[in-house]
Amino acid sequence: MYCIDNKEYPCSTSFTMRYIGGKWKAVILMHLAEKKRYNELRKELPMITERTLSLQLKELESDGLITRTVHTSKPPLRVEYELTAFGRTLIPLLEAIAQWGKETAKRSKKISTLEGV
Numbered sequence: 001m002y003c004i005d006n007k008e009y010p011c012s013t014s015f016t017m018r019y020i021g022g023k024w025k026a027v028i029l030m031h032l033a034e035k036k037r038y039n040e041l042r043k044e045l046p047m048i049t050e051r052t053l054s055l056q057l058k059e060l061e062s063d064g065l066i067t068r069t070v071h072t073s074k075p076p077l078r079v080e081y082e083l084t085a086f087g088r089t090l091i092p093l094l095e096a097i098a099q100w101g102k103e104t105a106k107r108s109k110k111i112s113t114l115e116g117v
Helices: 012-020 025-031 038-044 050-062 091-107
Strands: 002-004 007-009 066-070 079-083
Touching (some): 002 012, 007 012, 012 025, 012 091, 025 038, 025 050, 025 091
Antiparallel strands (some): 002 007, 066 079
16 A cells, blocks of 8 residues: 555556556657647647646646746746656656557557557
């Protein structure tokens, strides 16, 4: 049993999913394998609403997976996000998940890929 923020997790898998679970966290983390400005992320992830991206970034920062750096003190702000050392430990796991998805897509007749994917 694992416990964080007064919430219990029955196994290490559920505890791990606390950090990367949901629809967008893993995707955002993969895109942050290299440091990016907020607007770069928005352009790379047009299917995520601005509100959702902002909330997910705040959660990832709160969990210690990414850092947010503001480079100017007056508008327009230049904000960059990058993985922390802790966040980088997830990249091999996320790459393995991505590879599994690619292999599954190749084998399944139910799955079609769109150009550019």
